[in-house]
Amino acid sequence: TQLLEQSPQFLSIQEGENLTVYCNSSSVFSSLQWYRQEPGEGPVLLVTVVTGGEVKKLKRLTFQFGDARKDSSLHITAAQPGDTGLYLCAGEGQYGGSQGNLIFGKGTKLSVKP
Amino acid sequence: NAGVTQTPKFQVLKTGQSMTLQCAQDMNHEYMSWYRQDPGMGLRLIHYSVGAGITDQGEVPNGYNVSRSTTEDFPLRLLSAAPSQTSVYFCASSRSGDRGLWGLEQYFGPGTRLTVT
Numbered sequence: 001t002q003l004l005e006q007s008p009q010f011l012s013i014q015e016g017e018n019l020t021v022y023c024n025s026s027s028v029f030s031s032l033q034w035y036r037q038e039p040g041e042g043p044v045l046l047v048t049v050v051t052g053g054e055v056k057k058l059k060r061l062t063f064q065f066g067d068a069r070k071d072s073s074l075h076i077t078a079a080q081p082g083d084t085g086l087y088l089c090a091g092e093g094q095y096g097g098s099q100g101n102l103i104f105g106k107g108t109k110l111s112v113k114p
Numbered sequence: 115n116a117g118v119t120q121t122p123k124f125q126v127l128k129t130g131q132s133m134t135l136q137c138a139q140d141m142n143h144e145y146m147s148w149y150r151q152d153p154g155m156g157l158r159l160i161h162y163s164v165g166a167g168i169t170d171q172g173e174v175p176n177g178y179n180v181s182r183s184t185t186e187d188f189p190l191r192l193l194s195a196a197p198s199q200t201s202v203y204f205c206a207s208s209r210s211g212d213r214g215l216w217g218l219e220q221y222f223g224p225g226t227r228l229t230v231t
Contacts, residue, residue, distance in 0.1 A: 042204050042222030048219050
């Protein structure tokens, strides 16, 4: 069974601080995505990484896919209260021998205080 | 485009009742999935479909049925509701094609919050 471990589970920081969220597995994934979810809403895709070692930037967010495609990180620079939310990583896995679904980590709940 | 729509947004059922959660997408996506989200458990895959007429089980399929007669619609049926099925249910869709470019990016609906008493 493929699993994705996210850490930390909870993170409470002050506005302007930097933070990193980790997503680790013992399995290889063909692609990995990061989503952000706000209360009462569905997850919204932030980024997809598909190549080992890939780094993508989205304004103050930096995403990295590990060389072996088993882990990923999300770094936020100068966090703002608008960054508050649940961050989920998800890797493309296999059930029943078929691709076409994602395995999700349990999420990191981020709170950024003004 | 409306994207992925789900109805109802909230539902309360009594144990043993059956119901269908509706999901529709207007993006012509081939892949559609159903997840449930529980506190501390993340999102878990219930059933998924790689195209009309094709469905398969995910991680937690027991107690749920699906069918995919059209590309647009992917309803989830609860056969006999149980308190353990109290959860938030999300439907998602993905485009197919060259996933080497974009992986399996999923677009989620707003969710259905289900309570079984």
